[in-house]
Amino acid sequence: MSAPRRARSPRGGEGLVLALALALSLIVVWLATREALAVAAYGAGLMTLAAAIWVMTRQNASTQEAETALPDWSVTVAAIDRGDAAMAITDRAGRLVCANALYERWFGVGQAPPRLSVDNASLERLAKAGRAGWRDGHGVADLIENAQGQWSVAVTRAGRGDDYLVWTISAITGSDLVAELVPHLDGKLGRALSQSGLSAAIVDPDGKIRMASAGFAQRATGESAAMLTGQDFTALLRQDEHDRVTWAREGQRGAPLTMYYLPIADPDAAVEPDFNVTPSLILLADNGTGLGGGSGDGMAAVPHLEALIGPLPLGLAMVDRDGRLLFANNAFLRAVGRENEALPTYPTDLVVQEDKGPLSDAIRRFAQGPASSGDIAVRLKGMAEEPVSLSVAGVRGLGEAAVLLGLTDSTEETRLKRQVAQATKMQAVGQLAGGVAHDFNNVLTAILGTCDLMLLRHTPGDSDYDDIQQIRANSNRAASLTRQLLAFSRQQTLRPEVLQLPDVVSDVSHLLKRLIGEKIKLVVTHDRDLGAVRADPSQLEQVIVNLVVNGRDAIQSRGESGGKLTIATRKFSSADVRATRGGIMPQVDYTALVVEDTGIGIAADHIGKIFEPFFTTKEPGKGGQMGGTGLGLSTVYGIVKQSGGFIFADSEPGRGTRFTVYLPVHHASGDAAALPAPKAEAELTWSGGGRILLVEDEDMVRAVAERALTRAGYTVTVAADGDEGLEIVEGGAEFDLIVSDVVMPVMDGPTMAREVRKLRPDLPVLFMSGYAEEQLRNQIDIAGGVHFLPKPFSVQQIGDKVGAVLAAAQG
Incomplete structure (x- = not known):
């Protein structure tokens, strides 16, 4: 507060100068007049003038100090008192400085942005918008929500020292585009369309008229005040043998009409519009009639067309006969990546250099020829790797507007296509990985089994023992790799x-x-x-x-x-x-x-x-x-x-x-039964031998398994595929157990097992496979007595498994 006090009192040097000037002027008056009375009067006048100036200076200084000492927030409150948006002002300490009534009603005065009563994701978006406001001068949060509603937020940095943030919070509400359009068609817009030669009507998907302009009613019935609501739209028109559409009331003498069909859908909707339930705005114009009411000034109707086409979710743009862009709606600008930029002069400015010539030729052809339409593939600037399909249609009866361009915003579609392609590729790679793991497991089974058989003849200390152990260790490491491949291909056994x-x-x-x-x-x-x-x-x-x-x-x-x-x-x-x-x-x-x-x-x-x-x-x-x-x-x-x-x-x-x-998140169902725990194999030992039918199409695996089971005391009969195994059983041979591979040519293991069960219903089956047990059990679908041995397995593992299965079968 020291600086303001110094400003109110004149400095010592300035006072001395003023005093000397006053004394000098008095001496000059004395020398000129030699009269004391004149000198006194002159001095009194100067003192009076100086006193008045001093008083005025003090008043101005006091007023300025009062004005700058404390901001008048009442003016700010009046400025932000809006009924359509909540406004709040916060300082650098995050304190709520000022807010309007709508903010108080929505969030209360006990909370300052970005700390509002919204969900966690919204709080993160608010904090990000606030940081952007302090850093860049402005920030946006597209969506914040809680149980009471949804809002969008805009943040702006303000103040002489950029010490404040202004938060503008607007409610997000759905809008009825049809209800908004109806009063316009019934008012000035409808009359402007009629004067331009356009008859407009809103038609429901079932073909019934919901609203028609006075110009439409005049052309359709001859009375501008006629009520057409609920009538069949097509009943008011006729079509001749040349597919020309005219007014039914005018008969054959009626002028051919051009029809424009514009679905009315919310461009900001989260889902694509369902055109089976979406009303449409239909515009009818006489062929060859301009939009200027006969004057030829077609540009007069461009603002009206822009107002009609602007809200549509379809990307639409109008081009004149010289190839210049007249206007484009927001959906079109979004699709070409120019939403926040100025509209280019020519549509060819939107595409890469190589596509400028073909697009220019197409526009010229459709602008000068008969009314028709077609598509052209172009590559947009900034998105040259993804060609898009641009619809080009020649239109008539719209004055300067000669070509209609249509482009759908395919950004989301392109992203989803890439994701689907990636998922498809991953699925294909997963199937390949699973197949490789299965075949590789057969090879590893043969290697591990052979190593086990060799170790039975070699004891520690032999020259070959360490080498065999090294082969076995590397084979086990390779088996772990196959398990990783099965995990990637989603074919491993999970215990959730x-x-x-x-x-x-x-x-x-x-x-x-x-x-x-x-x-x-x-x-x-x-x-x-x-x-x-x-x-x-x-x-x-x-x-x-x-x-x-x-x-x-x-x-x-x-x-x-x-x-x-x-x-x-x-x-x-x-x-x-x-x-x-x-x-x-x-x-x-x-x-x-x-x-x-x-x-x-x-x-x-x-x-x-x-x-x-x-x-x-x-x-x-x-x-x-x-x-x-x-x-x-x-x-x-x-x-x-x-x-x-x-x-x-x-x-x-x-x-x-x-x-x-x-x-x-797992939501437990109250009436859902608990998943049964997998049954453990019987822990009984088996030492009584048995007759085994071994069915395996891989010669290496079959030889190892046969030697392992024979050494364990079992009588083994081998078969190279499912057909041969079934023939052996049908020939009358008796077995205590079938040990079979799952995937085999001609007849696979499960098919053979089902046929065998028709002859021997109680015969147990032990399947060997490199695929996951859970996946196989879902595919095999054989009731009872089915067991599983994963590949690769060792000599001891197959012997122990066969013994456990026979023990369980014998009780």
Whole structure:
């Protein structure tokens, strides 16, 4: 407050100068007049004038100080007192400085933006808009919502020192476009259309007229005041043998009409309009008649056409005979990526250089020829990799407007096509991976079985013993790779349970700390009130470990000491799905697992391939247990998909990567029966031998299995396929057990087993396969006495399994 006080009192130097000037002027008057009375009068006049000036200066200074001391917020309150939007002003400390009545009614005065009573996703969008407001001067939150409603928010930075944010909150409400259009057709717009030669009517999908302009009624009935609501639209028109449409009232002498059909749909609707229930605006014009009321000034009707076509969800633009764009609606500008830019002079300015000539020729041809339409494939600037189909139609009777361009915003469609293509590719790769794993398991079964048989003849200390053990160890490592392939192809056996994600993270956290080391900081956070999920806990642990190892390697690749790995569980409601990934994921509640690192990130050309098997950017020997084979993320993908979830990767090179796993919340049904636990094999031992029918089409696997069972004391009969095995049983041979492969040429294992059961209903069957047991049980559909042995297996495993099955069969 010291500065204002100094401003009210004159400085010492200025007062001395004024005093000297006054004394000098008095001396001059004395010397000129030599009269004391004149000097006194002159001095008194100067003092009076000085006193008046001083008083006025003090009053002005006081007024200015009062005006600048404290802002008059009553003026601001009056300025923001709007009935259509809630207004609030906050300072840099986040305090609510001022708000209008509508804001108080919606949110109360106890809350200041961005901290409002809305859901978590809305709070994040509000905070982001506020940060953008302070940083850029403006910010937007397209959607915030709670149980009371939905709003959109615009934020603007204001004040002399940019110390305030102005929040404008507008309610999002649905609008009835038909109801909004009806009074316009019944008013000035309808009369303007009639003067321009256009008859307008709103027609329901069933063909009944909902509203018609006075010009339409005049042409259709001869009376402008005629009520046409509920009448059949087509009954007022006639069509001759040349497909020309005229007014039925005018008969054959009537002029041919051009009909324009414009569906009335909300362009901001979240779903595509259903044209089976959407009314339409139909415009009828006499062929060859301009829109200027006969004057030839066709541009007079362009604003009206723009008002009619502007709200439509279809991308439409009008071009004159010289190829210049007259106007384009918002949907058209959105489709070409020019929504916030000025309208170009020519439509050829919207396409790449190579397509300018063909588009210009097409517009010229349709503008000068008869009224017709067609499509042309063009590539838009900024989206040259995705050709789009542009509809071109020559129109008549619209004055300067000679060509109608139609373009649908295909951004969402293109994105969905890419996702479908990626999903299809992943499914095809998964089927291939499953087939490779199955065939590879046959080879590994033969190798492991042969190693076991050789180890029976070699003891520790023999020269060949260590070599055989090395072969066996490498074969087991190869078997683990096939299990990863089966996980990716979603053909592994899962044991799902209802569980909480934070519990799984807690169980594996001690292992994660050892995996990432001491230099990398591990941060774990959990949301409250998370929904339970149904998944295999051991497989979920593998998902977490693989993602964490991937993040650790990305951090270490930066070559810097330290880094941070974040594991978080988040609540993700169906509303959040609708606002973000509504086109990909079903709109249900999810519990999300987020694993984020501060590593080197993933290049844009690699982000779409990271879940493919054997795709890796790591050097051999790195990448944890998978050793840089590229199966870590593909395994994660398969486990998540087989659990009914979704996984997404978001990355920016140099700034880290975030993997988000969405698992649907499990809602237990009150009357649903608990899933039966899988029955354990009988723990009885079997030592009485038995007769075994071994059916296997792979010679290597069949030879190993036959030798293993023979050494175990069983009498083994072999068959190379299902037909041969069935013939042996039909020949009268008796067996205690059938050991069969599942996938075989001609007749597979399950088909053979069903035929055998017709002859021997109680004969047990042991299936061998490289596919998942759960998948096979769903496909085999054989009641009772069916057992499963996964490939690859060892000599001891097949012997023990056969003994356990025979013991269970004998009780």
